[in-house]
Amino acid sequence: MAPVIQFKDVVKIYPLKSGDVTxxxxxxxxxxxxxFISIMxxxxxxxSTLLTMMGCLDTPTCGDIFISGIGVRDMNDxxxxxxxxxxxxxxxQYFNLFPLLNVIENVNxxxxxxxxxxxxxxxxxxxxxxxxxxxxxxxxxxxELSGGQQQRVAIARALINDPDILLCDExxxxxxxxxxxxxxxxxxxxxxxxxxxxxxxHDPNVAEYTDRTVRIVDGRIAS
Amino acid sequence: MSGIFWEIxxxxxxxxxxxxSLAMLGIIIxxxxxxxxxxxxxxxTQDISSSLSSVGDSVIVTPYSGSGGMGPGGGGGGGxxxxxxxxxxxxxxxxxxxxxxxxxxxxxxxxHMSVGVGSTDxxxxxxxxxxxxxxxxxxxxxxxxxxxxxxxCLVGATFASDHNVQVGSRITIGQDGEYGxxxxxxxxxxxxxxxxxxxxxxxVVTQDWFENTYNDQYEYNEVVVKVTSGxxxxxxxxxxKQLNRNTREKTVTVTDSQATLATIYxxxxxxxxxxxxxxGISMVVAGVSIFNIMMMxxxxxxxxxxxxxxxxxxxxxxxxxxxxxxxxxxxxxxxVGGILCLLAGYAVSALMLGTTKYLFTLSSMSSVVEGVVFGxxxxxxxxIYPAWQAANLNPIDALRHE
Numbered sequence: 001m002a003p004v005i006q007f008k009d010v011v012k013i014y015p016l017k018s019g020d021v022t023x024x025x026x027x028x029x030x031x032x033x034x035x036f037i038s039i040m041x042x043x044x045x046x047x048s049t050l051l052t053m054m055g056c057l058d059t060p061t062c063g064d065i066f067i068s069g070i071g072v073r074d075m076n077d078x079x080x081x082x083x084x085x086x087x088x089x090x091x092x093q094y095f096n097l098f099p100l101l102n103v104i105e106n107v108n109x110x111x112x113x114x115x116x117x118x119x120x121x122x123x124x125x126x127x128x129x130x131x132x133x134x135x136x137x138x139x140x141x142x143x144e145l146s147g148g149q150q151q152r153v154a155i156a157r158a159l160i161n162d163p164d165i166l167l168c169d170e171x172x173x174x175x176x177x178x179x180x181x182x183x184x185x186x187x188x189x190x191x192x193x194x195x196x197x198x199x200x201x202h203d204p205n206v207a208e209y210t211d212r213t214v215r216i217v218d219g220r221i222a223s
Numbered sequence: 224m225s226g227i228f229w230e231i232x233x234x235x236x237x238x239x240x241x242x243x244s245l246a247m248l249g250i251i252i253x254x255x256x257x258x259x260x261x262x263x264x265x266x267x268t269q270d271i272s273s274s275l276s277s278v279g280d281s282v283i284v285t286p287y288s289g290s291g292g293m294g295p296g297g298g299g300g301g302g303x304x305x306x307x308x309x310x311x312x313x314x315x316x317x318x319x320x321x322x323x324x325x326x327x328x329x330x331x332x333x334x335h336m337s338v339g340v341g342s343t344d345x346x347x348x349x350x351x352x353x354x355x356x357x358x359x360x361x362x363x364x365x366x367x368x369x370x371x372x373x374x375x376c377l378v379g380a381t382f383a384s385d386h387n388v389q390v391g392s393r394i395t396i397g398q399d400g401e402y403g404x405x406x407x408x409x410x411x412x413x414x415x416x417x418x419x420x421x422x423x424x425x426x427v428v429t430q431d432w433f434e435n436t437y438n439d440q441y442e443y444n445e446v447v448v449k450v451t452s453g454x455x456x457x458x459x460x461x462x463x464k465q466l467n468r469n470t471r472e473k474t475v476t477v478t479d480s481q482a483t484l485a486t487i488y489x490x491x492x493x494x495x496x497x498x499x500x501x502x503g504i505s506m507v508v509a510g511v512s513i514f515n516i517m518m519m520x521x522x523x524x525x526x527x528x529x530x531x532x533x534x535x536x537x538x539x540x541x542x543x544x545x546x547x548x549x550x551x552x553x554x555x556x557x558x559v560g561g562i563l564c565l566l567a568g569y570a571v572s573a574l575m576l577g578t579t580k581y582l583f584t585l586s587s588m589s590s591v592v593e594g595v596v597f598g599x600x601x602x603x604x605x606x607i608y609p610a611w612q613a614a615n616l617n618p619i620d621a622l623r624h625e
Contacts, residue, residue: 052619055533057532057533057618057619057622058619077538078537078538081532081535081536081537081538082535082537084533084534084535085534085535085536086535090533090534092530092622096526096530096622098231098527098530098531099527100231100234100235100238101227101230101231101234105227105230108227109227109534110534110535112226112227113534113535113536113537113540114535157534158534161535
């Protein structure tokens with residue numbers, strides 16, 4: 001089976017007026033099915049660039065990226081968008097739920113993008129149960145929820161299309177330590193059930209939950 | 224799929240109700256302006272056309288006045304005329320040239336008269352028409368019958384109502400009754416403005432009475448040709464060829480009522496278009512307001528757009544969200560504007576034309592529909608660029624936007 005994510009000699013250069021900036025410098029690595037990985041590194045080391053490329057929000061300047069064996073380098077915007085929708089789940093530091101939609105609608109949103117017309121309403125409830133969100137909150141809007149509850153909804157939304165990978169950008173960065181720990185427990189539980197999870201974090205406590213830590217320094221893998 | 228974006232658009236309008244309402248107000252004003260101006264213009268055109276349509280099949284021949292133009296109706300052929308009257312020979316030529324169409328010689332003059340005993344002096348136009356051809360020019364009567372003797376006359380509807388004249392009333396002609404008394408045998412229905420003869424405030428007598436009274440034999444003020452065979456343009460050309468052979472010294476001025484009507488309608492259409500365009504300016508202003516609001520909406524929702532794009536929303540789906548929003552504002556605003564412009568059109572028509580009978584005609588209603596459709600199109604068109612801009616935001620930059 002092909003790795004879920006495979007980077008082959010990937011370089012990302014941002015051309016700026018003041019001179020080109022190399023954010024990712026010849027990185028090669030792969031993530032296998034069911035792995036739980038943390039990516040750590042100082043600010044400006046290239047963690048976020050790596051995450052955006054793993055999430056198909058950006059393409060490499062050179063080198064190749066494969067998501068579940070599919071090369072993304074020559075994909076157009078529509079194909080990349082479909083890949084994000086079908087195979088990748090995003091979890092953000094600031095939860096990034098849609099304030100106009102209630103909990104169920106937020107969770108269903110990616111499903112509606114995918115299935116166009118028919119949405120399995122039970123699937124959203126199943127995912128919300130999996131993230132242990134109180135059923136009484138299902139019709140609430142995000143502004144009526146606590147940070148931890150919002151992050152649980154965001155995780156349920158990321159899981160709704162059964163993606164190959166969960167990409168998490170500082171998932172506990174905006175939560176208190178207790179809530180952060182419960183979210184990481186939830187991630188570990190998802191990992192035990194077979195999910196492939198990649199977490200970008202500054203927090204060593206978060207990294208402790210993962211199987212492997214990739215350290216990035218100056219756009220290169222340090223360890 | 225469109226369901227969720229439709230829902231988001233509706234909710235976004237709801238949470239920004241004041242802003243959305245102001246945008247709708249702009250559209251409402253624009254639709255009302257276009258619709259009401261269109262209704263007014265169309266009502267004016269229809270009002271004029273209803274007055275003139277009865278004379279649309281006539282060709283009027285008057286003595287050549289040197290400066291052209293039409294000079295019938297009021298007695299005389301124009302101030303600077305070289306010929307004051309058409310001769311009987313002219314009439315015979317016209318009659319032969321236009322056959323089988325009917326040529327009707329018309330005498331006219333302005334005269335003092337009074338109705339009944341002790342009534343005030345009235346000054347009105349008297350037309351003299353041949354008895355055998357009066358029905359060709361005035362085919363129907365409101366009441367009474369055509370006079371069959373020299374002592375009878377017909378009166379116009381306005382003359383009758385203004386001076387309380389009925390069938391059987393007697394009208395004394397001349398300053399001191401010097402031309403005798405005529406008995407009213409019939410009342411001519413209202414004809415409005417006419418190119419041939421304006422009978423509403425006039426009286427019509429027999430040709431014999433007119434010629435005997437004014438010693439005006441064989442001199443006509445005009446000849447009216449009722450065209451039943453061929454076209455008015457063809458008859459006009461025929462008369463021109465027959466009577467104006469000498470291009471340096473023309474004999475007659477020939478007026479084609481159809482051509483004149485067409486010119487009038489064209490002028491009114493231009494006026495309608497112009498006033499509607501003035502209304503359209505307010506719609507353009509409303510469009511700018513929609514554009515501004517949609518740009519604000521995009522800039523407020525950059526982060527949201529970034530999230531949508533990152534979790535798999537296509538560009539066209541992002542675009543649709545903003546187009547729906549503008550569409551809702553456009554449809555609601557335009558429909559409300561459409562209803563209000565009927566009220567505005569009613570008020571404007573009643574105030575300016577004195578009648579609202581043309582409000583629910585096809586052309587007036589089409590002005591309302593045009594206003595509504597234009598409102599919706601403007602709204603959607605003004606949202607296209609902001610929607611396109613939203614769809615083409617870089618998802619990474621949009622996600623980082625604070």
